Amino acid sequence: MFKKILKLFLMIAFVVLVPFAGLYLWLLAPQWEWTKEPNRIGVVEIQGLLSDARPVLESLSDFRRDPYVRALVLRVESPGGGVGASQEVYREVRRTAMEKPVVASFGGIAASGGYYAAAAATYIIANPGTLTGSIGVVAHLPNLQGLFDKVGYRTVTIKSGQFKDVGNPGRPLTDDEMALLQETIEGMHGQFIRDVAEGRRLSPDQIRAISDGRVLSGEKALDLKLVDALGNFQDAVNKAKELGGIAGEPRLVYAEKKRRGLLRLLLGATGLKVLDQVLDPVLCPVRYELVLGH
Template identity: 50%
Template sequence: MFSRRHPYLFFFLISLALFTGLVLGAMALAGWMGSRSGDFSGEAVGVVEIEGAIADSRDILEHIRQFREDEDIKAIVVRIDSPGGAVGPSQEIYREIRKTVDTKKVVASMGAVAASGGYYIACAADGIVANPGTITGSIGVIMGYTNFRQLLDKIGMVPVVIKSGPYKDTGSPTREMREDERELLQSITSGIHEQFVTAIAEGRRMDRAQVAQVADGRIFTGEDAKARGLVDRLGNFEDALAWAGQLGGIDGSVVPVYAREEKLSLLRYLMSSSLSDLISKVVHPGIYAEYRYLPQGR
């Protein structure tokens, strides 16, 4: 048999066939995903979805920009189902929404969770709709890392570090943190927190002192958040869609248009920077700031 006479060639051909099938399947799925928006005529409301941890803002920024420049899109709904994430991407999305509300109405719709960085983004919109049981709030900043010093001492490993300055390895998991390093990181965390409070006060048109009272990291239900002025209306996604249509001047039923994904988006996702981000955190964990809701037990 061919497989016995040429085992290596046989293995190569089988591997090639499997890889080709995977690529073609991914292309087909990506093409299907890319056509979600479909063709439409007339006035519509654009829908931008933000799901999971916020780590990269590029696609979301592009979707918001496309809807902002599309004359047939009369308003935008930003659907948020996220516990938050990295500071930079959250601020970039906030900024893009603030640029958009000058020319087109934007409504934020909260799903199961829209906390920390998810709320940061929502407060940039013209209005916020949350379910009564939505978990939101968690207004604050967190930095964290795991210290392996005691474990290394037990197994007899001695890390060697060569650095150009005293703060270059701040957050090293292999040694105790110095007090001056702790003060530095606390200063950075407090500074970013002040940015968070300022953004909410500006976006929600609230008194800064009022925001500061609830900006201690606590979470709220959507119902409680509305009572505190952090949310405008209670309702589901369809309610947010209808409100956006009204703000955009649409008469009758509202047609939702979802952002079109780029072709081969699945392949790009599989080969994206997510893997490199994971590797970098394993190789050099360090410390990084996040707007993230961390429920107990996680």
């Protein structure tokens, strides 16, 4: 009797577990690497507004430590983003470029913070019509006093210092607050100019002359030495192959995209992107970003 029960149990387990095991192996097998060769090019993408630098930093760090990755391609499709995030990526790109070639590939737009983040790359390739440059800082501070007056909304602010509620949307900025913010913006602008000059091996004066926020085409950026060549993503891959000393056909390895939990399940990738675009200006009003109008 016991043998019959055991046999039945094993049959059920076989019927149930084998299909699941097969599916599991089928899904994971492409990610398993039975043999590794030092012919890999790591691809890291910066897409949309750059607000959270951590995924990009982790990917750059992982590829830098991987002995089988000989070079990296940094694909940029971004109008910019937060000051801190842009600077974090710039620093990590610079650190990586000191150990392995990093070729930046600009898509349709790689402006302001998007350009800043890539400025330390070993080599930069843009399309002739890429929107790039826009070296400058912008701060959006809403003034809702007129709206508040219409609806009868009032706030009482208790603060510990003169500038503690700078940007309060319920009132206009004072002259002193405007001067303070302008000073802060100019300081961040100077950081932008300094880092781009260092990354591109140009003088600060050369960068300062074109750092008034102007938008440049990839073709014009080449004339100004902000990029090294014109071309597409495949041209960037070929350059990475050359600089990395890869013989034969390189293998592209894309950075793993981290899951974003319940919000991604509820909103989907598009909905999450829209949510980021709505919330990001509110949470981070000072930014390196190309603004062409709304």
